[in-house]
Amino acid sequence: MADDERVELIDLVQANDLTGIRLWLAEHPPYEIADELARMDSHLAIVPFRLLDKDRELEVFEELDPQQQQEILVGLRDSAFRELIEQMDPDDRARLIGEAPAKIATRALAGLSPAERRMTAALLGYPEGAVGRYMTPETVILHRDLLVGRALEVVRAKGAEAETVYTLPVVDDGRRLAGTVQLSDLVVNSADTPLKDVVDVFAPRVRATEPAEDAARLMQEANLVALPVVDSEDRFVGLLTFDDALELIEAADSEDIARQSGASPVTGHYAAVGVLRLARARSVWLLLLIVTSTLTVNVMQGFEGVLKEVTALALFVPMLTGTGGNVGSQSATAIVRALAVGEVRIRDLPRVAWKESRVGLLLGLLLASIALLIGSFLVGGRIAVAVALSVTAVCTWAAIIGSSMPLLARRAGVDPAVVSAPLVSTLVDATGLLIYFSIARAVLGI
Amino acid sequence: MADDERVELIDLVQANDLTGIRLWLAEHPPYEIADELARMDSHLAIVPFRLLDKDRELEVFEELDPQQQQEILVGLRDSAFRELIEQMDPDDRARLIGEAPAKIATRALAGLSPAERRMTAALLGYPEGAVGRYMTPETVILHRDLLVGRALEVVRAKGAEAETVYTLPVVDDGRRLAGTVQLSDLVVNSADTPLKDVVDVFAPRVRATEPAEDAARLMQEANLVALPVVDSEDRFVGLLTFDDALELIEAADSEDIARQSGASPVTGHYAAVGVLRLARARSVWLLLLIVTSTLTVNVMQGFEGVLKEVTALALFVPMLTGTGGNVGSQSATAIVRALAVGEVRIRDLPRVAWKESRVGLLLGLLLASIALLIGSFLVGGRIAVAVALSVTAVCTWAAIIGSSMPLLARRAGVDPAVVSAPLVSTLVDATGLLIYFSIARAVLGI
Numbered sequence: 001m002a003d004d005e006r007v008e009l010i011d012l013v014q015a016n017d018l019t020g021i022r023l024w025l026a027e028h029p030p031y032e033i034a035d036e037l038a039r040m041d042s043h044l045a046i047v048p049f050r051l052l053d054k055d056r057e058l059e060v061f062e063e064l065d066p067q068q069q070q071e072i073l074v075g076l077r078d079s080a081f082r083e084l085i086e087q088m089d090p091d092d093r094a095r096l097i098g099e100a101p102a103k104i105a106t107r108a109l110a111g112l113s114p115a116e117r118r119m120t121a122a123l124l125g126y127p128e129g130a131v132g133r134y135m136t137p138e139t140v141i142l143h144r145d146l147l148v149g150r151a152l153e154v155v156r157a158k159g160a161e162a163e164t165v166y167t168l169p170v171v172d173d174g175r176r177l178a179g180t181v182q183l184s185d186l187v188v189n190s191a192d193t194p195l196k197d198v199v200d201v202f203a204p205r206v207r208a209t210e211p212a213e214d215a216a217r218l219m220q221e222a223n224l225v226a227l228p229v230v231d232s233e234d235r236f237v238g239l240l241t242f243d244d245a246l247e248l249i250e251a252a253d254s255e256d257i258a259r260q261s262g263a264s265p266v267t268g269h270y271a272a273v274g275v276l277r278l279a280r281a282r283s284v285w286l287l288l289l290i291v292t293s294t295l296t297v298n299v300m301q302g303f304e305g306v307l308k309e310v311t312a313l314a315l316f317v318p319m320l321t322g323t324g325g326n327v328g329s330q331s332a333t334a335i336v337r338a339l340a341v342g343e344v345r346i347r348d349l350p351r352v353a354w355k356e357s358r359v360g361l362l363l364g365l366l367l368a369s370i371a372l373l374i375g376s377f378l379v380g381g382r383i384a385v386a387v388a389l390s391v392t393a394v395c396t397w398a399a400i401i402g403s404s405m406p407l408l409a410r411r412a413g414v415d416p417a418v419v420s421a422p423l424v425s426t427l428v429d430a431t432g433l434l435i436y437f438s439i440a441r442a443v444l445g446i
Numbered sequence: 447m448a449d450d451e452r453v454e455l456i457d458l459v460q461a462n463d464l465t466g467i468r469l470w471l472a473e474h475p476p477y478e479i480a481d482e483l484a485r486m487d488s489h490l491a492i493v494p495f496r497l498l499d500k501d502r503e504l505e506v507f508e509e510l511d512p513q514q515q516q517e518i519l520v521g522l523r524d525s526a527f528r529e530l531i532e533q534m535d536p537d538d539r540a541r542l543i544g545e546a547p548a549k550i551a552t553r554a555l556a557g558l559s560p561a562e563r564r565m566t567a568a569l570l571g572y573p574e575g576a577v578g579r580y581m582t583p584e585t586v587i588l589h590r591d592l593l594v595g596r597a598l599e600v601v602r603a604k605g606a607e608a609e610t611v612y613t614l615p616v617v618d619d620g621r622r623l624a625g626t627v628q629l630s631d632l633v634v635n636s637a638d639t640p641l642k643d644v645v646d647v648f649a650p651r652v653r654a655t656e657p658a659e660d661a662a663r664l665m666q667e668a669n670l671v672a673l674p675v676v677d678s679e680d681r682f683v684g685l686l687t688f689d690d691a692l693e694l695i696e697a698a699d700s701e702d703i704a705r706q707s708g709a710s711p712v713t714g715h716y717a718a719v720g721v722l723r724l725a726r727a728r729s730v731w732l733l734l735l736i737v738t739s740t741l742t743v744n745v746m747q748g749f750e751g752v753l754k755e756v757t758a759l760a761l762f763v764p765m766l767t768g769t770g771g772n773v774g775s776q777s778a779t780a781i782v783r784a785l786a787v788g789e790v791r792i793r794d795l796p797r798v799a800w801k802e803s804r805v806g807l808l809l810g811l812l813l814a815s816i817a818l819l820i821g822s823f824l825v826g827g828r829i830a831v832a833v834a835l836s837v838t839a840v841c842t843w844a845a846i847i848g849s850s851m852p853l854l855a856r857r858a859g860v861d862p863a864v865v866s867a868p869l870v871s872t873l874v875d876a877t878g879l880l881i882y883f884s885i886a887r888a889v890l891g892i
Contacts, residue, residue, distance in 0.1 A: 029648060031667045035788065152633065159634045166612050166630070166671070183629055184612070187598065188605045202475065220696065221477045223689035225612070225671060242688050243669035249692070250666065253699045254783055260703070261779035261867060262772055270784040271794070275801055279808040282776045289772055290813050294820050296764035301824065307757055314753055314760040318742035318767050318875050325771070326708055326735055326868040330728045333707035337700055338716040342481065348717070355721055362725040367736050374740050378747065421707060421867050422772040429764050 009036040013044050021048050030056055034063030038269035042071030049075075058087050066099040067268045073104060082111035089163055090116065091136050091244070094123035098133065122237075131215045132208035134248065135229045135238030136163040142195060144170045144178045149191025155183065167226035169236045170199045177228055177236040179203050205230050208237055215240055216248035217342070256340055259415070260333060262289065262422035289422055295430035296321075303437040306446060312379045313440055316387045317433070319371070324394040324432040325425030327363055331356050331402030332424045339406060339416045349407045353400055360399025364392035386443040390436040397435065398428045455482040459490050467494050476502055480509030484715035488517030495521075504533050512545040513714045519550060528557035535609055536562065537582045537690065540569035544579065568683075577661045578654035580694065581675045581684030582609040588641060590616045590624045595637025601629065613672035615682045616645045623674055623682040625649050651676050654683055659698045662691035663788065702786055705861070706779060708735065708868035735868055741876035742767075749883040752892060758825045759886055762833045763879070765817070770840040770878040771871030773809055777802050777848030778870045785852060785862045795853045799846055806845025810838035832889040836882040843881065844874045 012020040025033060025048060033052070037045040037060065049072055052060060061069060061084055073081055085093060085108045097105045097120060109117060119137050126132025140158045142151050151168075159165045168186075170178045179201035189198055205228045206215045219227050219242060226239040255265035262285040266273050300307070300317075307314055335352060338344035344352060368388040375384025402424045406416035440446075458466040471479060471494060479498070483491040483506065495518055498506060507515060507530055519527055531539060531554045543551045543566060555563060565583050572578025586604045588597050597614075605611045614632075616624045625647040635644055651674045652661045665673050665688060672685040701711040708731035712719050746753070746763075753760055781798060784790040790798060814834040821830025848870045852862035886892075 029650065029668065031669070035667070038789075155630075156633055159630055164630075165633070183633065184601075184605055187602055187611070187629065187633070204475070220689075220692045221481070222475065223477075223692075225688065242671065242692075243666075246666045246669075246688075246692065246695070249695070250787065253703075254787070257699075257703060257706070257779060257783050260706070261776045263776045263780065270780065270789040271797075275804045275808065278780075278801075278805045279812075282773075282805070283809055283812055286769070286772055286776075286809060286813055287816065290765065290769055290816050291820075293765040293768050294824075296768070297761050297820065297824060300761040300764065304757060304761070307760055311750060311754050311757070314763070315743050315746040315750070317760070317763050318746065318879065319736065319739040321764050321767065322739050322742070322771075322868075322872055322875055323732070323736055325768075325871065326732055327728075329867060330707045330709045330732075333703060334709065334716065334724075337703050341696065341700070343484075343716040351717075355724075358721045359724045359728070362721065363729060363732060366725075366729055367732055370733065370736050374737075374743065378740075378743060421775060422768075425771065425871075426768055429768055433764065 009033075009048060010040055010044070013040065013047050016047075018051065022051055024048075025052060025056075030059035031063050033060045037072075038064060038068055039271040041272070042068070042075065046072060046075035054083075058084065062088060062092050065268050066096045068272065069096050070100050070104055073108075078111075081107070085111055086113060086116060089136060090119040090123060090138060091134055091238075094120050094133055098124055098128065126208055129211055129213075130209050131206055131212045131229050131240055132237070134212045134215075134244045135208065135240045137238045138163045139239050140165055140168055141175075141236060142168050142170045142181065144172055144195055144199060146195045147191065148186050148189045148193040148195060148198065151181070151195050152186045152191070155186065164226055164239060164241050167224070167228070167239065169228045169239065170195060171236050175235045177205055177230050177234055180226075180228055203228065206240070207232065212240070212248050213252045216245035216252070219245045220249065221342075252340075256336065256417045259417035260336060260420050262286065262420040285420065285422060289426045292426050293429065296426075296433055299430055299433040299437070303433075303441075306437055306441060309446055310383070310440075310444060312383055313386075313437070315379065316371075316375065316383075317436075319374075320387065320390055320394060320436055321425075321429045321432055323367055323371075323391060324398045324428040325421075327360055327395045328398030328402035328424040328428045329421035331360070331399045332406055332419050332421060335403045335406045336416050336419060339410060344407070346407055346411050349404060349411075352407060353404045356399040356403035357396055360396040361392070363399070364395030367395060368392045382443055383440070386436075386440040389443065390432075390439045393435050393439065394428070394432040397431065398424070401428060401431075455479075455494060456486055456490070459486065459493050462493075464497065468497055470494075471498060471502075476505035477509050479506045483518075484510060484514055485717040487718070488514070488521065492518060492521035500529075504530065508534060508538050511714050512542045514718070515542050516546050516550055519554075524557075527553070531557055532559060532562060535582060536565040536569060536584060537580055537684075540566050540579060544570055544574065572654055575658055576655050577652055577658045577675050577686055578683070580658045580661075580690045581654065581686045582690075583684045584609045585685050586611055586614055587621075587682060588614050588616045588627065590618055590641055590645060592641045593637065594632050594635045594639040594641060594644065597627070597641050598632045598637070601632065610672055610685060610687050613649075613670065613674070613685065615674050615685065616641060617682050621681045623651055623676050623680060626672075626674055649674065652686070653678065658686070658694050661686055662694035662698070665691045666695065667788075698786070702782065702863045705863035706782060706866050708732065708866040731866065731868065735872045738872050739875065742879055745876055745879040745883070749879075749887075752883055752887060755892055756829070756886075756890060758829055759832075759883070761825065762817075762821065762829075763882075765820075766833065766836055766840060766882055767871075767875045767878055769813055769817075769837060770844045770874040771867075773806055773841045774844035774848035774870040774874045775867035777806070777845045778852055778865050778867060781849045781852045782862050782865060785856060790853070792853055792857050795850060795857075798853060799850045802845040802849035803842055806842040807838070809845070810841030813841060814838045828889055829886070832882075832886040835889065836878075836885045839881050839885065840874070840878040843877065844870070847874060847877075 179199040180203040185198045229238045258265045264281040368391040371391045372388040375387045405419040625645040626649040631644045704711045710727040814837040817837045818834040821833045851865040856862045
């Protein structure tokens with residue numbers, strides 16, 4: 001959206017134009033400033049960061065990734081460091097400390113006031129990726145015996161310190177969650193209405209130890225601004241807010257997309273990630289796949305006699321493996337996404353495989369007709385027939401493989417997104433060649 | 447998440463167990479009911495839908511896709527049809543009518559009360575995909591000269607009819623947007639505070655004609671519960687709410703993911719989409735790609751003499767094209783995603799291509815060493831060297847192609863997501879073979 005922007009912050013920083021930087025900062029909202037800082041190396045980013053006024057400094061800081069936050073912190077004086085950490089939201093702080101090297105983490109915890117340190121330690125007690133790490137404990141809690149008017153007064157008195165007051169947790173004497181009430185309900189209803197009459201006891205809730213991504217998808221499905229989080233005894237411990245849910249979903253989608261291409265997810269802004277880290281994230285699967293692709297060499301070797309006799313068969317190998325890989329990748333991608341958004345479940349496996357095999361057969365027939373044309377024109381008659389038959393068979397086979405593997409992965413407890421397009425292509429390559437040469441041998445009678 | 451559920455609604459519907467259905471419906475929230483209905487054929491889905499009580503009927507209906515809503519509507523009696531349409535939120539209704547066949551659209555508009563019809567017609571005036579189609583016009587508007595206490599009274603009086611009251615638009619005499627105020631600010635501040643003192647005049651706003659996806663991503667970046675929408679003269683016309691933003695982002699991500707695998711996006715629940723529609727969505731690119739892959743046949747033909755002389759060279763063709771395709775797909779996927787979430791811009795092209803070429807070279811060297819091992823073991827010496835050199839060159843080349851194409855597409859005004867993994871693989875296949883055979887000829891001296 002900002003493609004036509006005239007002056008870029010990084011140019012001002014590189015020119016060390018302090019007045020220009022101050023002007024630029026004054027004209028941009030915190031999230032855009034954070035976005036620009038994320039693009040820079042940390043030794044550059046610290047320059048405009050230090051020029052921010054106190055309030056905006058915190059806002060910008062909270063928009064950054066934990067990785068970038070660490071780099072900024074390293075460049076700050078001790079007092080500025082302490083102040084920043086103390087003012088952060090407890091959930092953001094817990095995430096930063098949880099991911100930081102021990103040296104920064106200790107320095108951060110040591111500088112905190114006792115109350116803030118307690119809150120942070122509690123959040124850090126939850127496993128990585130759990131809702132507990134992402135929820136905010138700073139909420140206004142209402143007792144269910146209150147009247148609406150009194151409840152509104154509680155919000156008025158304590159609301160300024162809470163991260164959100166739109167969805168309010170309602171609890172019983174044992175701090176057990178009775179349900180939630182919307183701030184709008186408190187405003188719209190008359191002051192003497194019992195809170196019990198407006199509380200939504202069926203409001204969804206999650207355990208603090210559950211995966212944060214699942215909680216975020218639940219919020220999306222149920223259209224919630226905030227989701228109450230409880231401990232194992234159903235006591236209220238915090239709220240997951242919609243902005244954290246949005247971030248979780250974006251991160252989860254980015255991860256799935258990266259995995260789908262056979263790369264490990266890389267956290268952090270693309271522009272700020274180094275060549276080595278990118279290469280490392282992509283290398284694992286590539287290594288595994290090139291070793292697996294030895295299978296294709298073996299299959300080709302097994303049919304070397306056939307190849308020697310009819311060299312023309314080799315001409316269609318890239319077209320055939322390419323097409324099979326494409327059809328298989330499409331099926332795999334469709335099913336991985338359907339699993340991620342909850343449209344398909346493990347028990348649908350037979351139905352899904354049956355459906356995809358028909359889709360694959362249809363596509364195979366369509367593509368085979370093109371292959372027949374191309375083949376007849378380039379090499380003629382029987383080889384073209386062998387190629388066309390192989391395309392049909394390979395497409396059907398690829399669709400079955402591509403659609404069942406993600407479901408089998410999920411059943412085995414593995415993230416279905418590891419069934420990447422490259423993985424499916426590589427497997428289809430080897431088996432597809434086997435199909436091709438077998439059909440060719442039969443058709444050509446060799 | 448619901449993999450271990452015991453009774454499934456579809457089983458009850460197929461058994462026509464009305465009591466069982468009623469019980470199941472009573473025990474599940476609207477979004478879960480909608481999810482189950484979305485999995486069924488419409489002639490089945492109508493059965494449980496008719497058994498819902500009035501309130502929940504509307505909630506469930508609004509959770510369905512426009513496609514599914516149409517199918518449900520067709521199965522309803524006229525009075526039920528009219529009532530449902532009348533009670534829908536204006537933005538959901540506009541989307542339904544905008545996508546429905548003329549017959550259903552006319553019937554829906556005809557049944558509306560004049561006020562609701564006016565609102566719907568206004569939303570339908572915006573182009574498809576524009577924010578105007580997704581915003582809600584049902585809001586509480588505050589005049590900027592009010593005091594906080596009076597503003598809260600306005601919310602109290604009119605809030606019940608609005609879709610959201612958490613972010614409130616503040617306007618001047620000409621209905622021009624002065625800014626927004628948060629409901630929490632009204633609650634926390636004293637009644638005699640002028641609204642002017644708490645209004646956020648820097649709150650982001652968008653034009654009703656802007657793309658809805660961009661607006662949703664802006665809300666995500668700026669952590670907004672609702673985003674005010676204005677017309678060309680800066681007059682307030684509606685609010686985009688976070689639940690619509692979440693849906694827009696999920697839909698956009700699903701589309702990108704489908705395109706990335708070389709398929710057109712298919713709207714609607716996977717389980718409810720037929721084989722023919724799936725095949726059609728995937729066929730366009732496959733046809734284009736198989737025609738493009740004729741290039742690989744041409745390249746192979748051009749080197750048929752070399753192949754006849756050294757058949758062993760053919761053995762490594764699938765491994766080489768596969769590896770090149772994988773590296774290219776990874777680069778393309780990374781850049782398409784970085785573009786979608788705004789981490790990379792068109793003007794970054796040289797920087798991105800330079801970075802990816804280094805990533806590709808590193809990966810190429812790593813994979814070449816494996817290829818050298820495999821090659822030496824299977825065919826020995828010089829061919830192995832030719833394969834290893836080719837792997838290095840092809841990986842570097844693939845990373846450059848894969849990373850620049852999405853940026854070039856964006857510059858040409860095309861959705862970068864069309865630069866799918868299959869497209870990159872196919873292009874890399876043909877050029878990669880050219881590189882391979884040229885290197886082989888040089889190394890083997892033929």
